[in-house]
Amino acid sequence: MARTREFDTEAAVSRAMELFWARGYEATSVRDLTGHLGIGQGSLYAAFGDKDGLYRAALEHYRTTLAAAALRSLDEGADARSAIRTMLVERLRIAVEQDGRGCLLVNAVCERLPGDPATRRTVRDVQDASQRALADVLRVAVERGEIPAASDPQTLAAFLVTFLNGLLVSSKITPDVRALEPLVEVALAALG
Numbered sequence: 001m002a003r004t005r006e007f008d009t010e011a012a013v014s015r016a017m018e019l020f021w022a023r024g025y026e027a028t029s030v031r032d033l034t035g036h037l038g039i040g041q042g043s044l045y046a047a048f049g050d051k052d053g054l055y056r057a058a059l060e061h062y063r064t065t066l067a068a069a070a071l072r073s074l075d076e077g078a079d080a081r082s083a084i085r086t087m088l089v090e091r092l093r094i095a096v097e098q099d100g101r102g103c104l105l106v107n108a109v110c111e112r113l114p115g116d117p118a119t120r121r122t123v124r125d126v127q128d129a130s131q132r133a134l135a136d137v138l139r140v141a142v143e144r145g146e147i148p149a150a151s152d153p154q155t156l157a158a159f160l161v162t163f164l165n166g167l168l169v170s171s172k173i174t175p176d177v178r179a180l181e182p183l184v185e186v187a188l189a190a191l192g
Helices: 009-023 030-037 041-048 051-076 080-100 104-112 117-144 153-173 177-189
Strands: none
Touching: 009 030, 009 051, 009 104, 030 041, 030 051, 041 051, 051 080, 051 104, 051 117, 080 117, 080 153, 080 177, 104 117, 104 153, 117 153, 153 177
């Protein structure tokens, strides 16, 4: 008779996400994971297949929690600039925590590509969703007259996603919000 799983897989994925985020994929061993999660190796393999399966689950958890929250925050601003500024600064604040751990997805790209097509797909999905959400905010901003009518919301959204990725890499080098936040204002100037 098969044993029932004796641990909360969602909590395990969340904790694994934190460990991968702090150390990266390569520097995190199965032994590190089982110790950090407080589960046996057999339980890890039964629940996730292998280390890579748990990594995929951790990336997906990041996507559905932190990345999704960033996109929801775009709906909370009174105007496009304020909403985008808030989202960029909040992402920066999270990235500089714990001595500049950066963004799990950007870290994954830097560590795992080009050799990991699954990571590429996951990150591309997140970037596409971010770009669509930003383009929607920017389209409304054009309609309200907040940014010039000649602005291309798609191109501006692609620029902002690219800028954010660079900012998140820079946060690992300079984990200081005060030093990097002025760059957000430079990026917002591109909105016209």
